[in-house]
Amino acid sequence: xxxxxxxIRRLPQLRRALLRWYDDNQRDLPWRGTRDPYSIWVSEIxxxxxxxxAVLPRYGKFLRRFPSVEKLASARLSSVxxxxxxxxxxxxxxxxxxxxxxxxRELAGSFPTHSDQWRKLPGIGRYTASAIASIAxxxxxxxxxxxxxxVLRRLLHxxxxxxxxNAAQQLLDRERPGDFNQAIMELGATICVPxxxxxARCPIRTFCGTRGRGQSQSRKARQIKASISxxxxxxxxxxxxxxxxxxxxxxxxxxxxxILNHSISNEEVLFRVRHSITVTDYVVSVIARSEVNxxxxxxxxxxxxxxxxxxxxxxxxxxxANLIK
Ligand code: SF4
Numbered sequence: 568x569x570x571x572x573x574x575i576r577r578l579p580q581l582r583r584a585l586l587r588w589y590d591d592n593q594r595d596l597p598w599r600g601t602r603d604p605y606s607i608w609v610s611e612i613x614x615x616x617x618x619x620x621a622v623l624p625r626y627g628k629f630l631r632r633f634p635s636v637e638k639l640a641s642a643r644l645s646s647v648x649x650x651x652x653x654x655x656x657x658x659x660x661x662x663x664x665x666x667x668x669x670x671x672r673e674l675a676g677s678f679p680t681h682s683d684q685w686r687k688l689p690g691i692g693r694y695t696a697s698a699i700a701s702i703a704x705x706x707x708x709x710x711x712x713x714x715x716x717x718v719l720r721r722l723l724h725x726x727x728x729x730x731x732x733n734a735a736q737q738l739l740d741r742e743r744p745g746d747f748n749q750a751i752m753e754l755g756a757t758i759c760v761p762x763x764x765x766x767a768r769c770p771i772r773t774f775c776g777t778r779g780r781g782q783s784q785s786r787k788a789r790q791i792k793a794s795i796s797x798x799x800x801x802x803x804x805x806x807x808x809x810x811x812x813x814x815x816x817x818x819x820x821x822x823x824x825x826i827l828n829h830s831i832s833n834e835e836v837l838f839r840v841r842h843s844i845t846v847t848d849y850v851v852s853v854i855a856r857s858e859v860n861x862x863x864x865x866x867x868x869x870x871x872x873x874x875x876x877x878x879x880x881x882x883x884x885x886x887x888a889n890l891i892k
Pocket of ligand 1: 718721722758759760764765766767769770771772773775776777778
């Protein structure tokens with residue numbers, strides 16, 4: 568009998584142990600304990616490629632600003648992008664807005680109840696559709712993200728992630744699919760973590776094929792380091808900003824301070840900030856200017872700047888310069 572057969576045979580006990588642990592130990596997160604598809608959908612989109620700690624201060628604020636799918640659909644895209652500013656991966660906000668319009672205009676404001684239907688909406692892939700449908704509508708469909716995949720690999724003592732969707736589906740508790748999906752993700756986020764898992768605290772260790780043996784290599788993505796200079800040009804209560812082109816792959820249509828392409832001396836630096844965008848860690852030197860030679864620049868009144876969809880870096884600099892709150 569191999570470890571996989573053993574594990575499959577004891578599935579009901581494994582499911583019970585995991586769900587009991589989740590009921591007692593889950594983190595108190597604002598998107599937990601609700602079946603409201605709108606707030607679950609927003610949380611799932613915000614959490615894509617973004618840490619829980621970064622989402623926490625933004626989630627409630629976003630829902631207060633756009634408390635329903637109708638409010639989101641009727642908002643201007645620029646307002647949605649402005650509220651998203653700093654969270655990065657702005658395509659998510661564009662798709663969220665586009666999907667809200669599909670739901671209100673083509674589905675009469677009714678949310679899809681099945682994962683297949685969710686997948687037809689902009690920005691919804693297999694994982695997100697399964698997460699929303701299982702949590703909000705109890706559809707017995709498994710999720711597979713990096714955390715679940717790692718838990719499965721260790722639990723089943725597999726070296727590859729081949730057929731992981733199928734394995735996740737077999738493992739799923741069909742009575743409480745949404746809770747079970749969240750439980751296994753929670754286990755991967757808090758106990759069966761990358762590097763050294765905390766097997767001594769694991770609620771399913773007696774079912775586990777590896778208990779973390781040989782799984783300690785951290786696969787942290789390598790960050791690139793880079794330096795850039797940015798002009799902070801102010802004149803008569805206005806700030807010079809440029810809008811990124813709509814064809815830009817990153818942060819298209821958002822407003823930012825002009826980037827300086829020539830070398831600068833240390834004496835010119837007003838202050839420096841650190842900022843990470845995807846895989847690059849930037850040291851940003853901010854240079855005071857009264858003018859910048861840029862074709863697409865516009866002088867924007869300080870009173871109106873905060874209403875624009877600003878990039879996260881621009882917000883950071885303007886805050887540090889006390890030009891916005
Ligand atoms: S026993 Fe260890 S390796 Fe196995 S699932 Fe639990 S935390 Fe992960």
